[in-house]
Amino acid sequence: MVDIIEIIYLFILIVCSVAAVRMKDLLSSTVVLGAYSLVMAIIWMDLNAVDVAFTEASVGAGITTVLIIAALSRTTRGEYVPGIEERYKTRKARRLKNGALFIVTLCTFGVLVYGTMDMPNFGDPDAPARHHVADRYIEKSHEEVYVENFVTAILASYRGYDTLGETSVIFTAGVALMMLLRRSKS
Amino acid sequence: MIETILGKYNYWIYIALMMIGFYAMVAKENLIKKVIGMSIFQTAVFLFYVSIAKVKGGTAPIEWHHSHLYDNPLPHTLMLTGIVVSVSTTAVALALIIRIYKAYGSIEEDRVLVLEKEGGKGE
Numbered sequence: 001m002v003d004i005i006e007i008i009y010l011f012i013l014i015v016c017s018v019a020a021v022r023m024k025d026l027l028s029s030t031v032v033l034g035a036y037s038l039v040m041a042i043i044w045m046d047l048n049a050v051d052v053a054f055t056e057a058s059v060g061a062g063i064t065t066v067l068i069i070a071a072l073s074r075t076t077r078g079e080y081v082p083g084i085e086e087r088y089k090t091r092k093a094r095r096l097k098n099g100a101l102f103i104v105t106l107c108t109f110g111v112l113v114y115g116t117m118d119m120p121n122f123g124d125p126d127a128p129a130r131h132h133v134a135d136r137y138i139e140k141s142h143e144e145v146y147v148e149n150f151v152t153a154i155l156a157s158y159r160g161y162d163t164l165g166e167t168s169v170i171f172t173a174g175v176a177l178m179m180l181l182r183r184s185k186s
Numbered sequence: 187m188i189e190t191i192l193g194k195y196n197y198w199i200y201i202a203l204m205m206i207g208f209y210a211m212v213a214k215e216n217l218i219k220k221v222i223g224m225s226i227f228q229t230a231v232f233l234f235y236v237s238i239a240k241v242k243g244g245t246a247p248i249e250w251h252h253s254h255l256y257d258n259p260l261p262h263t264l265m266l267t268g269i270v271v272s273v274s275t276t277a278v279a280l281a282l283i284i285r286i287y288k289a290y291g292s293i294e295e296d297r298v299l300v301l302e303k304e305g306g307k308g309e
Binding site for chain 1: 189190192193194195196197198199201202203204205206207208209210212213214215216218219221222223225226229232233236237238239240241242243244245246247248249255256257258259260261262263264265266267269270271272273274275276277278280281282283284285287292293294297
């Protein structure tokens with residue numbers, strides 16, 4: 001009933017994410033984030049989401065890491081660590097702020113866990129998300145789109161407008177990047 | 187009680203991951219750390235969606251004559267779109283950070299705010 005392998009992977013995920021957040025050296029943090037993405041791709045493989053897994057392995061683990069390293073090469077590598085004196089002076093304020101934010105995070109966690117109580121169990125075949133339109137895609141996509149892979153059929157045909165929207169988001173991001181990073185003449 | 191825990195512990199671990207990213211986004215002063223936190227948050231949300239698609243005993247959503255039950259292909263499709271959009275978000279955020287570093291010489295949020303208040307070094 002309990003999948004040991006999946007639990008081990010999820011544990012690695014938690015460790016990687018905490019390490020990525022806590023490390024002072026931003027380059028190591030980025031590399032750990034890449035490892036996190038790769039383990040995430042393995043979990044998706046385990047959950048039978050093969051298309052999502054290889055997209056994550058190439059785009060999430062590859063391109064995101066490269067982008068962050070490129071940004072680091074143009075800024076600074078180390079997180080700013082205040083000197084002992086300054087740290088001592090701001091200690092109280094810092095502790096108060098981090099404590100308050102930790103409590104906020106904990107409350108959000110509680111509310112979200114409470115929200116899962118109404119959800120169907122993991123892997124439940126009768127879950128509502130599993131039926132309705134998804135059934136139709138599985139039954140009809142072969143005769144309507146002539147593609148064996150349902151994900152491809154939905155992505156390119158049934159929900160083609162979503163993909164068009166995605167493409168326009170990438171285009172907008174590209175234009176924004178060009179405007180932000182162009183060299184000013186002054 | 188036991189049944190609830192066994193049926194839902196996956197979701198709780200995903201929520202814990204989301205909260206790690208969320209904490210990094212709100213509590214860290216370093217802007218790149220915030221981007222890393224955002225990345226963790228987004229990936230955890232995708233994981234949550236993909237897990238909704240999983241059916242016990244289901245096979246990958248690719249037509250196969252031995253299969254009698256497929257996983258739900260719809261969340262997979264949506265998350266494919268989501269991953270690409272999240273990379274676009276990250277790219278724009280990093281470009282903004284590079285600009286901030288050029289203008290203020292720092293990528294720490296509190297220091298940038300102090301410099302902004304002094305009104306000196308902005309472009």
